[in-house]
Structure formats: C-alpha cells, structure tokens
Amino acid sequence: MFLQGLDKKGRPIAVVFGGRHFHHKKGGLEEFKRFVVFALDRLCARMPAGQEKFVVIGDLEGWGYSSSDIRGYLGALSILQDYYPERLGKLLIVHVPYIFMTVWKIVYPFIDNNTKKKITFIENKRLKSTLLEDIDENQLPEIYGGKLPLIPIQDC
Numbered sequence: 001m002f003l004q005g006l007d008k009k010g011r012p013i014a015v016v017f018g019g020r021h022f023h024h025k026k027g028g029l030e031e032f033k034r035f036v037v038f039a040l041d042r043l044c045a046r047m048p049a050g051q052e053k054f055v056v057i058g059d060l061e062g063w064g065y066s067s068s069d070i071r072g073y074l075g076a077l078s079i080l081q082d083y084y085p086e087r088l089g090k091l092l093i094v095h096v097p098y099i100f101m102t103v104w105k106i107v108y109p110f111i112d113n114n115t116k117k118k119i120t121f122i123e124n125k126r127l128k129s130t131l132l133e134d135i136d137e138n139q140l141p142e143i144y145g146g147k148l149p150l151i152p153i154q155d156c
Contacts, residue, residue, distance in 0.1 A: 001039050002150040003046060005139035007055045011089045012046040014039070015141055015150060018060045029075060036076045040084050042153055053089030055134065057141075061095035076109055081112055090134065091119045093125055094144075 002015040043054050080088060108116075122130045128145040140146020 001153045003153055004057075004141050004151060005135070005148050006048070007089075007135045009052050009053075009089070009134075009141065010048055011053050011055045012048075012051075013055045013135065013140065014043050014055065014153075015057045015059060018058060018120070033075050036079050037083075039085070039153055040080070044084070044087065053096055054089055055090045055092070056088065058093045058099060058132070059095050060093065060100055061082075074107065080086075082113065086114070088118055089116060090132055092131065092134070093121045094131075095117065095124065096121055101149060107138070110145060139156070 001017075004013040006017050007013055047054065072078050074076055109117075120130075128140075131146075135146070136143075138147045141148055141150055142151065
C-alpha cells in the first residue's frame with residue numbers, strides 16, 4: 001500500500017496493489033486485518049482539517065488465484081464498513097484481470113449499497129484520462145502518467 005497525494009476534493013489517496021497480496025504468509029487472516037486497520041489509520045491521519053473521506057486506487061495488475069483471498073477481502077470490507085463508516089470517498093479499480101470478476105461476484109453481495117455507489121472499474125485504455133477526472137496530474141502517481149513517485153505507507 002502506498003499513500004499518494006490528494007484528489008481534487010482534498011481527499012488523501014491510497015494506492016493498493018492487489019496482485020502483491022499473498023494470504024499464505026505468516027500471520028494469516030488476523031495479521032492481514034491488523035494491517036488493514038494500520039493502513040486505514042495512517043490514511044485517516046493524513047486527512048486535511050475538515051476532510052473525512054479518502055480515495056483508493058485498487059490496482060489489480062498481476063492479480064491471480066495466488067493473490068485471491070476472499071476471507072481477507074470480506075474481513076477488510078467488514079473493518080471498513082463497521083469501523084470506518086462513510087470514510088471511503090471513492091474506490092477506483094484499475095488493471096482488472098478477467099479472472100477477478102469471478103471473485104467479485106462472491107464479494108459484491110456483502111458490500112453495502114452506499115459503498116457500491118463509490119466503486120468504479122476503469123478500462124485500461126481510458127486509465128489516465130479517467131483518473132485525471134478526479135486527480136490533478138501533479139498528484140497522480142507516476143505509474144499512471146502523473147508526476148508523483150509512489151510513497152510506501154511505512155515511509156509516511
């Protein structure tokens with residue numbers, strides 16, 4: 001996870017790489033949940049005064065069965081919805097592999113209706129132009145055609 005600038009509404013941006021998540025690592029589900037709380041706390045701590053929401057770019061490049069973790073996704077979703085209600089301003093999902101849609105069909109029913117409205121899947125061919133609708137180029141990560149280098153969460 002990387003913390004990355006602010007969107008046009010002043011919301012802090014996190015970039016999460018789903019293809020780099022491997023649930024077989026030491027600590028399992030409980031360790032993953034602790035990381036989710038740590039990450040959300042860090043993200044909320046970066047909110048400017050008066051701001052209560054954040055934006056997440058969920059990058060699924062390289063995502064496959066080895067990074068598929070339905071229990072982890074549901075755990076993270078539960079933490080977000082139960083302990084950080086209405087903090088998510090927008091979730092922009094990019095580089096979506098076809099196989100992800102199978103897992104999405106399982107997770108989608110567990111997402112509350114308000115959260116569902118905040119989720120946008122972005123086509124690869126319209127990636128930069130769509131991201132620029134919400135994020136200025138000087139706040140957009142370099143990997144998406146912007147000007148900011150990625151900043152790992154532990155360095156923030």
